[in-house]
Amino acid sequence: xxxxAPAIFIAxxxxxxxxxxRQSLWLYPAANVGHxxxxxxxAGAVAVIDVRLLGGLAATAPGRLIARARWFAIAALxxxxxxxxxxxxxxxxxxxxxxxxxxxxxxxGAGLVNVALYEFGAxxxxxxxxxxxxxxxxxxxxxxxxxxxxxxxxACGRSIAYF
Amino acid sequence: xxxxxxxxxxxxxxxxxxxxxxxxxxxxxxxxxWGSYDAAKPVTVVGPIVTSKFENPHATIMVRGAxxxxxxxxxxxxxxxxxxxxxxxxxxGNNVSAYGYPSTVEKDEMRAERITVDGKTYEMx
Numbered sequence: 001x002x003x004x005a006p007a008i009f010i011a012x013x014x015x016x017x018x019x020x021x022r023q024s025l026w027l028y029p030a031a032n033v034g035h036x037x038x039x040x041x042x043a044g045a046v047a048v049i050d051v052r053l054l055g056g057l058a059a060t061a062p063g064r065l066i067a068r069a070r071w072f073a074i075a076a077l078x079x080x081x082x083x084x085x086x087x088x089x090x091x092x093x094x095x096x097x098x099x100x101x102x103x104x105x106x107x108x109g110a111g112l113v114n115v116a117l118y119e120f121g122a123x124x125x126x127x128x129x130x131x132x133x134x135x136x137x138x139x140x141x142x143x144x145x146x147x148x149x150x151x152x153x154x155a156c157g158r159s160i161a162y163f
Numbered sequence: 164x165x166x167x168x169x170x171x172x173x174x175x176x177x178x179x180x181x182x183x184x185x186x187x188x189x190x191x192x193x194x195x196x197w198g199s200y201d202a203a204k205p206v207t208v209v210g211p212i213v214t215s216k217f218e219n220p221h222a223t224i225m226v227r228g229a230x231x232x233x234x235x236x237x238x239x240x241x242x243x244x245x246x247x248x249x250x251x252x253x254x255x256g257n258n259v260s261a262y263g264y265p266s267t268v269e270k271d272e273m274r275a276e277r278i279t280v281d282g283k284t285y286e287m288x
Contacts, residue, residue, distance in 0.1 A: 021219070025240055028219035090219065162198050 005093035018089040031086040038079030039154065045072035046150050053118075053126070053143025055135045062135070063127040100163045104156035111149040118142045200264035200274045208233045208273065209260045217243070217250040224253050226261060234272040235261045238287040248278065248285040257281070 001013055012018060021027045048069040052062050088095055095101050122138045129135070135143075208228040215224045222237040237243060237253070253259070263275035275287045 022216075023218055025219075025244070029239070029241060 002093045002097065005096050009092040009096040012089050013092040015089070018092065021086055021090045027086070028090060031083045035080060035083040035087060038076045038083060039157075042073060042076035042080055043150065043154070045069045045076060046146065049073065050143040050147045053122075053135060053139045053146075055140065058132045061131050062129050062133075062139075066126070095160065098160055098163055100156050100159045104153055104160070107149055107153045107156060111146065111153060114142060114145050114149060118146075197264070197274060199266055199268045201267050202264050205262060205264055205276075206273060207260060207262045208235065210258065212253060212255050212257050212259055215250075215253050215255050217253065222248075222253065224259065224261075226259055231271055233261075234269070235259075235263065235278075236272065236274045237278065242287075243285075246285050246287075247283075248280075248287075252280050252283075252285070253278075263287075 001010065003010065021031065046069075048057065049066050051057055052060075052065050052069075057065060118139075122136065122142050125136045126139050208226050210227040210229070213225045213227050213232065216222060217240055219240050222240055222243050224235050224237065226233050226235055237248070238246070243249070243253075257280055260279040261273070261275045262277050262279075263273045266272040266274070277284055277286050277288075279285075
């Protein structure tokens with residue numbers, strides 16, 4: 001525990017919830033494995049969405065493919081949030097001050113803003129396109145930015161332990 | 164049949180993933196989890212254990228050495244257990260000899276390569 005962290009993170013690390021995660025033989029490793037399994041599902045679903053936005057997988061209408069893949073992405077994101085919160089709680093005061101973790105949180109925020117940009121800026125132009133149609137530029141941009149952001153988030157996540 | 168734009172898109176995506184892979188493996192080579200510890204200056208801390216946490220992600224003990232109180236980072240609890248280094252082995256009051264590397268980040272902290280308690284040595288890596 002470091003007392004340099006904001007009080008809320010110290011309180012989280014000192015909570016019974018966080019202590020239970022640290023003191024259990026299997027909770028922390030289980031959260032670790034669960035986080036990676038959720039990551040794999042999330043990366044797969046996001047890759048399908050982003051590749052479709054970039055013009056690949058063109059045999060299926062984009063609206064249909066993206067709507068399907070989105071449910072996997074949302075479920076996996078919830079799984080990542082739950083397991084991530086467990087891993088974070090166990091060492092909250094240190095991790096909150098970790099520069100790579102801070103960058104990761106900022107990138108996740110950027111990734112969610114990018115989702116909003118798709119929802120409100122590109123979705124209407126994509127939803128009713130037939131299979132094989134050229135994708136509008138803004139859909140391609142959102143897809144490319146999404147791929148870059150989420151790959152960077154994964155790289156940051158793996159790097160937290162080394163800083 | 165692949166269209167031209169699909170082929171170039173697949174190339175772009177492949178490149179992104181390879182770049183990410185290179186980044187990750189680069190980080191792994193540079194650190195190995197022991198990166199913030201100075202392996203060129205190994206230290207051996209001998210003394211009584213004053214605090215003991217048998218917790219994940221790493222067990223930690225504080226040891227009153229000859230010069231100062233060291234925070235000694237050990238292994239995850241499952242590995243500790245499988246090597247025989249149980250909670251009892253690192254209990255407060257036990258005398259320990261910890262060989263490891265000082266942190267380059269945290270003051271008075273070291274990561275143990277191995278510890279010896281009661282004449283028995285336990286590997287931590």
